Amino acid sequence: MxxxxxxxxxxxxxxxxxxxxxxxxxxxxxxxxxxxxxxxIRDGFNGILQPTHYPKGGVVLLTRDQVRGIAHLxxxxxxxxxxxxxxxxxxxxxxxxxxxxxxxxELLAYFKREGIDALISVGGDGSLTIANxxxxxxxxxxxxxxxxxxxxxxxxxxxxxxxxxxFATECLDRLHSTAxxxxxxxxxxxxxxxxxxxxLHAGISGGAHAILIPEIAFxxxxxxxxxxxxxxxxxxxxxxxxxEGALPLHGQRAVxxxxxxxxxxxxxxxGEHVTRxxxxxxxxxxxxxxxxxxxxxxxxxxxxxxxxxxxxxxAVRALEAGLSGVMVALAFPNVNYVNLEEVAGRMKAxxxxxxxxxxxxxxxxxxxx
Ligand code: F6P
Numbered sequence: 180m181x182x183x184x185x186x187x188x189x190x191x192x193x194x195x196x197x198x199x200x201x202x203x204x205x206x207x208x209x210x211x212x213x214x215x216x217x218x219x220i221r222d223g224f225n226g227i228l229q230p231t232h233y234p235k236g237g238v239v240l241l242t243r244d245q246v247r248g249i250a251h252l253x254x255x256x257x258x259x260x261x262x263x264x265x266x267x268x269x270x271x272x273x274x275x276x277x278x279x280x281x282x283x284x285e286l287l288a289y290f291k292r293e294g295i296d297a298l299i300s301v302g303g304d305g306s307l308t309i310a311n312x313x314x315x316x317x318x319x320x321x322x323x324x325x326x327x328x329x330x331x332x333x334x335x336x337x338x339x340x341x342x343x344x345x346f347a348t349e350c351l352d353r354l355h356s357t358a359x360x361x362x363x364x365x366x367x368x369x370x371x372x373x374x375x376x377x378x379l380h381a382g383i384s385g386g387a388h389a390i391l392i393p394e395i396a397f398x399x400x401x402x403x404x405x406x407x408x409x410x411x412x413x414x415x416x417x418x419x420x421x422x423e424g425a426l427p428l429h430g431q432r433a434v435x436x437x438x439x440x441x442x443x444x445x446x447x448x449x450g451e452h453v454t455r456x457x458x459x460x461x462x463x464x465x466x467x468x469x470x471x472x473x474x475x476x477x478x479x480x481x482x483x484x485x486x487x488x489x490x491x492x493x494a495v496r497a498l499e500a501g502l503s504g505v506m507v508a509l510a511f512p513n514v515n516y517v518n519l520e521e522v523a524g525r526m527k528a529x530x531x532x533x534x535x536x537x538x539x540x541x542x543x544x545x546x547x548x
Contacts, residue, residue, distance in 0.1 A: 181319070181501050184296045186216045189241065191259040192223040192306030196325045196339025197479035198487030199255035202301050204246040205491030206323075213499060217241045218295065219256070223263035223306070227289050228282055238293075250484055253477045264305065264441035266312055279440045287316060297503070299494045301325050303337070304526065305443065307506060311519035314504035321494045322506035322519050325487075327474055330374035332527040333517040334508035338487040343370070343474040344380045347420075350470060351385025354418055362415035364406060364457050364465035368423055368450030370474050372443075375422045375529045377474065382420035383538060389417065389545040391453065393424040393432075394529045397547025399453065403460035405545035410463075421453050428547075447471070489514055 187210055191199055203219065210217045219241045220226040226237025239257075249256060262269065265286050270278040290298070297319035300310035303326035314320040324331045327343035347369050358365040367387070371377040375392020382390035389405055391397045406417045423446040426432055433448035450467040458465040479487060486509060493507045493514045505516040529536065539546065 182296060184215055184498055186295050187297045187299060187498065188218050188220055188290065188295045189257065189299050190220045190223055191255050191257050192263065192300065192302035192309065193259060193261050193326065195255055195259050195475055196327045197253050197342040197477060198338035198483040199301065199325065200252045201250040201479060201484045201487035202323055202491035203256060204250045205488040206299055206495055207241045207246045208243055209492045209495035211243050222258040222260040224265050224286055225260055225263045227286055228263065228265060228268060250488060251478050261305065262442045264309055266309060267441040269440040277440055283313065283316060287318060290318060297498050299323060304331060307519055308523040311504065311523040314519060319498065319503040321497045321502060323490045323494050324506055324508065327377065328371045328374055329376040330372060330526050331522060332525040333522050335511045336509055338479065338483040338490065340376065341482040342477065342480045343377050344384065345480050346474055346477065347377060347381035347470055348385040350468065351381060351387060351418060354468065355386065358416040358418060361464060364417050364419060364461065364463050366419045366421060366450050366454040366465060366467045368421050368467065368469045370471065371422045371424060372446060373424045373526060378420045378422035379529055379535055383535060383544065387418045387420040387544065389419040389547065390539060391421040391425040391547045392529060393422055393426055394531060395546050395548050396426045396428045398428045399456045399460060401547050402545055403457055406457065406461050406463065419453060419457065421450050423447055423449060425449050
């Protein structure tokens with residue numbers, strides 16, 4: 180029989196995503212309804228591991244009042260980080276070099292000392308892998324899947340994705356008219372890391388003529404041929420959607436910065452390359468728009484907001500039911516729980532036989548293959 184829960188902690192890790200505040204609101208309220216106290220850790224686990232960085236406290240009490248009216252707000256009231264892996268914490272030496280330090284025991288000791296019985300960890304692949312490791316070390320943990328990239332396995336979708344796709348779609352809608360007016364090629368680069376979900380969904384919804392995703396190595400000669408074909412038919416402009424992790428057939432991914440201790444590599448720049456090459460191959464005027472972090476900002480769509488509220492509440496129900504080492508997942512139309520073990524370290528790529536991709540092909544979209 181597990182010890183009854185009296186106090187839980189919430190931690191958000193990785194890049195922010197619209198819907199985080201909705202998770203916080205639902206989890207804190209559901210916990211309060213059960214008579215549990217809830218604390219929020221600032222910036223992943225940094226609020227505990229780097230307490231001096233937080234003059235107002237690295238761990239804050241979250242009451243019903245504090246989470247009122249926040250479900251519609253973008254960002255996160257707790258902050259987040261993608262540089263705070265407690266198992267690979269970057270420690271700066273006096274000579275400027277950085278050590279990879281395992282500080283997970285400090286974290287567990289903190290939880291014990293402060294009477295924190297369980298953790299709700301909200302994050303993407305990296306944060307959920309950490310959550311799984313903490314569970315293995317004996318902490319009661321429930322994960323909540325978050326990422327605009329939608330690349331987490333075992334859940335139909337993650338919150339943040341719909342908001343990112345809706346915004347990117349609106350951007351494409353706007354670019355049609357300016358591209359057409361100038362008879363240009365407009366290239367739109369979107370985030371998504373090594374998965375092409377955002378590019379695929381927004382590209383098809385927004386009527387892109389070519390969509391380049393990491394799952395299909397692209398040949399720019401094919402894209403240039405598509406643009407020429409459209410020109411020949413009198414449609415003198417083209418929109419090309421490119422995922423930041425898209426892979427040229429005989430080239431490399433565009434990397435802005437290499438991986439560091441506790442921090443993944445930064446992708447970006449492929450849009451610039453595609454634009455330059457297409458201008459050269461087609462002789463047309465071409466421009467690039469990089470949507471970048473705009474995809475992570477703003478209010479969550481109602482779909483993401485509801486998913487996030489459901490996830491936050493389901494995480495508390497999981498803890499109440501004595502579950503640990505699980506992630507809340509959307510198994511449309513319901514939520515269920517899957518083992519973190521099945522999620523950690525796995526990436527959900529776009530399946531090449533999925534109907535969304537087939538739909539694109541039926542609509543005449545060029546995938547660069
Ligand atoms: O995982 C979310 C994400 O927005 C990716 O799509 C992107 O590659 C990365 O985070 C960007 O991270 P940062 O905020 O560190 O630039």
